[in-house]
Amino acid sequence: MPGAVMLQGTGSNVGKSMLVAGLCRAARRRGLSVAPFKPQNMSNNAAVTADGGEIGRAQALQALAAGLAPHTDMNPVLLKPETDVGSQVVVQGKRIATVKAREYAALKASLMAPVLESFEQLKAAHDLVIVEGAGSPAEVNLREGDIANMGFARAADVPVVLCADIDRGGVIAQVVGTQAVMEAGDAAMVRGFLVNKFRGDPRLFDDGYALIEARTGWRGFGVLPWFAEAWRLPAEDALEIIGGGSGALHVVCLWLSRIANFDDMDPLAQEPNVRVTMLGPGQALPGDAGVVIIPGSKSTRGDLAYLRAQGWDVDLAAHVRRGGHVLGICGGYQMLGHSIDDPDGIEGAAGTEAGLGLLEVETLMTGDKRLTEVSAVHAPSGTAFEGYEIHKGRTDGADCVRPFARVAGVAEGAMSADGRIAGSYLHGMFRDDAFRAAWLAGFGVGSDLRYGASVEEVLEALADHLEAHMDVAGVLGLAG
Structure with a gap:
């Protein structure tokens, strides 16, 4: 039966996009038909799709990792900032409006339907859908009408793995603090966590890793060292x-x-x-x-x-x-x-x-x-x-x-x-x-x-990196 798993982050730029790309390649190497999905993305770095629309460039890279042509269903809501307070809203590949932030908050409630429609279409066509969140579920002030993180996860009943960035410092607080501010129903969707971008010997974080597991009750899926070849992949930012x-x-x-x-x-x-x-x-x-x-x-x-x-x-x-x-x-x-x-x-x-x-x-x-x-x-x-x-x-x-x-x-x-x-x-x-x-x-x-061969080489190395330092089978297994 087709399944899905979602990677959310303790913040922006914790490496979710790269991790989803690596998991797509790892799943593909296991013989699975896999597709990436991001309900809502905010980026001016867009890719043109075969069905005549546009999606975030990160989802196009993830599609490449999955062996697929980019499709508008992979990123049904794309926000393209035009000013400090306003963005163009692209839904299922087509521009529908240009709105200010406050106006988007009102519009957002109507966008869950196309988000779920695109997700279900991908889910019906593939063995596995790997979903990427946006920003952080700790932004509880944005929880009402959310389509990017826990709002989507609960509406689509998709289990979540929370990704944290140790390179920023305070990684224990990132994970434990995220759980602390989430409502109980949202926290129950989280099945575990990942620690990303560790420099040095990951064993040095064993005590911190165990502390996070003890404080949250969540399962740890691994500590990923810094992936030095990431710069050779198309930039999201x-x-x-x-x-x-x-x-x-x-x-x-x-x-x-x-x-x-x-x-x-x-x-x-x-x-x-x-x-x-x-x-x-x-x-x-x-x-x-x-x-x-x-x-x-x-x-x-x-x-x-x-x-x-x-x-x-x-x-x-x-x-x-x-x-x-x-x-x-x-x-x-x-x-x-x-x-x-x-x-x-x-x-x-x-x-x-x-x-x-x-x-x-x-x-x-x-x-x-x-x-x-x-x-x-x-x-x-x-x-x-x-x-x-x-x-x-x-x-x-x-x-x-x-x-x-x-x-x-x-x-x-x-x-x-x-x-x-x-x-x-x-x-x-x-x-x-x-x-x-x-x-x-x-x-x-x-x-x-x-260049194309270089990107493929890095995607293969990324999948190897995940297999070596992360419980890939455990994460994919959450999808059922």
Whole structure:
């Protein structure tokens, strides 16, 4: 009979997403048909699905670990922050509204139905569903109407394993304190706990582990050492992207306040001949930057203002005068033009913003959203590659006569006359080994990296890591 088990955390970023990916791979290696599921995710790092929607990028990685194509049922509610107080709400792959936090609290009650519908569809199609919570069940002030943690677990009758992060310190209080603030019915759903990210000899925590078991009455499923290869997996959070390599080509990515689909940078960060810098707020653009990438953004006009507030517009102008290259992807492409016109207030108050003026193009924001996987050909090199589009707005202008790529024979993106400034709506291009090698060759840099194979290698190592340090059979056995 199909079953499910849920991993919840004592807080955000305790490693739930990675653990679910590892468990999916471990279950798959046992011959089980397994699917990942996250009722509610908050992320601007989205993946386009085969059924024409979007889900959190972490669930796409978990699907890969499970040997499945990403599907909207794997993440039925996706919140994409557009401002500090408001988010776009995507339900079963489609945007339904943009709401403020207080408005979402009222909307949330209506979302349990599609969440349970998607869960039941996955459960009917697979032997096992591994569910990931969001945030923490200790946030009891958010318990009413909850669809992400205990509200879902109780509605779907799914047993829970609580994951804690010892690297943060206070791990005993994390677990014992979570139980202390939970209502009895919620606490009864928890079957045990995991301690994650231990540095050093895990045996040194034996006394603490036993204390948690004694205080909570919950079963311990293991102490997991720090998994050093995690950085080679697609990042769920821009904070997780680390610089790669020490090569002569310095690629600098502007860390926008609403940066979206930032895992475009992951493959470049693994290139040994490339040095990647994620440029944070208040930092000046390094003078030795060879290429500056302006990434995607959930709020193009807002992040254009943010870019200017950091002084990066002045830095970019100087970079171009020195002969440097610039690549704008999606929202970054829109910023490169002369103007962004938003007459209907798609991204906030209606109005027009002057762009950076580095490309002879203009953008008109529209309400329709393009979500599709594409096969393209890079115009300068003639290299075929796979990517995806996930954007609102249309961009046109004189520089579009020199497209960045062609999709089904149709021009896509734009390039300056000297070829040093380029813009494209295509995400995921750097995951394609052939394209990445051709693009880097244009800067005199060689590439032998096989990125997809690298991710597979890490997923296998992650499953081995869990098998060695965690009672995998015990956790999977909770699903019945």
